[in-house]
Amino acid sequence: MKILKIEAMGIRCPEPNDNNNIRHTMLVRVETEDGTVGWGEGIAMWPEAVKAVIAVVEGLSPLLIGKDALDTEANWQAMKDHVWWYGEGGIASFAISALDMALWDIKGKLLGVPLYRLLGGKQRDRLPACASIHVKHETHEENADEIAAYMDEGFQSVKVGFGKKGKARLGQEAAYDLAYVKAVRDRIGPDKGFIVDVGNSVKWDVGHAIRMTRAFEEYGVWWIEEPFHPSNIEAHRELRAATTMLIATGEREWTVDGYHRLLKTGIVDVVGIDPARVEGITAFHKIIQLVGAEKRKFNAHAWSTAITSAASLHLSISSPHCLLLELKPMPNPMQNELVKEPITQKDGWVYPLEAPGLGIEVDEEAVRKVRFM
Structure with a gap:
């Protein structure tokens, strides 16, 4: 089935899970x-980056128009070959991610099967649901109460982002940070999962990181x-030698080769992978094989629209090396309005999507409402 049309667009809307900040991304x-339609995403984040990714998608489109949509590997390789001068990460990787994701969506729809079946089938019947949040309230009690409410909804774990926009000051003072962690653990009890994402805006030195992790x-x-x-x-190597806690990193990597190099350092236990960043479904699936070969685990970084969440769910459910699935716990436009049936947890679990392709139906009218370029 030949590819006929490709359209790239930028969307933006407020994100309640990020203190109502405006979030930007690009879709194809x-x-x-x-007439079969596939959707993909490249999480370019900033308006100027979205504009640049759209330009690259438009540059790559002639390579794909008229090609067989089922030839996902060949189409992915053609894009990779084209961007050889400027494409080891960055804007080109976002563009390839979005296009490749859309082509896998089409492939599943044409073959009448959900994406996970094209990736080898289910390795798990369901995944534990993790509430992924940015800490934003002024007091530890408010923040702990928010998390406890998500646990009451059924979430089995929480991942908290330090150094985010809002009234919290996490990542700056040891005593403050420890008091927060204690307050959360006391509030949710000993059995719920608890993950700390230090984040880009927090600048810890090695000694401080060792003390905090211990x-x-x-x-x-x-x-x-x-x-x-x-x-x-x-720095990661020193931290790993001095503590027993699992270390997660990788969500800001770009390519299969980059993940291969990261895994060979031996510093990472849980590899973060973003399908809207790492050159799509094709590359993510290759990276999973590397993770398995190194006897590590991975976690899909799915903190954007329902399109990326759907891709992450299929990739995660198709592998024995995934620990959980992150979901934004607060209803938000990019997850709850962009598709007809949002991806949600049920009694603490996320179940595979069974409709063909990505398994979601994008509401094109909702996309038009939040489109800005």
């Missing part, structure tokens, strides 16, 4: 000659995520 709509271990934190800039391999 790919249509075949029989202290977090006493409160049953599952893993520490992005404690340093991803390129600082030595």
Whole structure:
């Protein structure tokens, strides 16, 4: 089935899970000659980056128009070959991610099967649901109460982002951070999962990171995520040697080769992978094989629209190396309005999507309402 049309667009809307900040991303709509439509996403984040990714998608489109939509590997490789001069990560990777994701959506629809079946089938019947939030309230009690409410809804774990916009000051003072972690653990009890994402805006040195991680271990934190800039391999290595907590990093990597290099450093236990960043479904699936070969685990970074969440769910359910699935717990436009049936947890679990392709129906009228370019 030949590819007929490709349209790239930028969308933006407020995100309640990010203190109502305006979030930007870009989508592609790919249509075949029989009218089958596939959707993909590249999480470019900032308006200027969205504009640049749209330009790259438009540059890549002539490589795909007229090609067989079922030839996902060949189409992915053609895009990779084209961007050889400027494409080891960055804007080109976002563009390839969106296009590749849309083509896999089409492939599943044309073959009449959900994406996970094209990736080898289910390895799990369901995944534990994790509420993924940015900490924003002024007091520890308010923040702990918010998390406890999500646990009451059924979520089995929570991942909290430090250093985010809002009234919280996490990531700046040791005593304050430890008091927060204690307040949350006391509030949710000993059995619920608890993950700390240190985040890009927090700048810890190695000594401080070791002290904080050791202290977090006493409160049953599952893993520490992005404690340093991803390129600082030595800092990660020192932290891993000095603590027993799992270390997660990788969500800011771009390519299969980049993940191969990261895994070979031996510093990462839980590999963060974003299908809207790492050159799509094709690359993500290749990276999963590398993760398995190194006896590590992975976690899909799915913090954007329902399109990326759907891709993440299929990839995660098709592998034995995934621990959980992150969901935004507060209703929001990019998850709840962009598709006809939002992806949600049920009694603490996320179940596979059974409709063909990505398994979601994008509401094109809702997309038009939030489109800005």
